[in-house]
Amino acid sequence: GQSLEQPSEVTAVEGAIVQINCTYQTSGFYGLSWYQQHDGGAPTFLSYNALDGLEETGRFSSFLSRSDSYGYLLLQELQMKDSASYFCAVPDSSYKLIFGSGTRLLVRP
């Protein structure tokens, strides 16, 4: 089966940079995704990495190292609205996405 580990909580100040790590164990690897979820809201897709390296989308970047079974989400120029939970996820089958336990990010003024 698949398992993912990520920190439960991270705190940072507005304007700063924060990195949320994710390590995974999979029987086969098909890519690492990141989702954002605000309190009371639905998860929304942020990024996807299938190959090693950094993918950048605006203030958010995601990194993958397949040899280390490791990835991270990098958030730059933090804003208050970035306070949310962030989940990494990997496919467990052709159809099933397994989520990590989530990292709660708190952005302070």
Add this chain to the structure above:
Amino acid sequence: DAMVIQNPRYQVTQFGKPVTLSCSQTLNHNVMYWYQQKSSQAPKLLFHYYDKDFNNEADTPDNFQSRRPNTSFCFLDIRSPGLGDAAMYLCATSRDGVRTGAEDTIYFGEGSWLTVV
């Protein structure tokens, strides 16, 4: 415009009283999912459909059933809700699965909050 629509957004039901949650999608995706999410936890997959093929997770209680009468609609039936079933229920879709790349991401609805009293 919302592409995965769930109704109702908030549902209060009595212990043991059946409840149905509905989901519709305008994406014409083949795969539809139902996830259960409790506070401060990751979404947990209950089951999914690929077209009309139903796939139940091994640890999904029998109390949970699902119907997909057509491509656009999917229902979650909880036959006898218990206090432990209080959660947010998320409907989601994907075009053809989750293995082939970013274009096969999962799109979530806004969720249905279930309270059991």
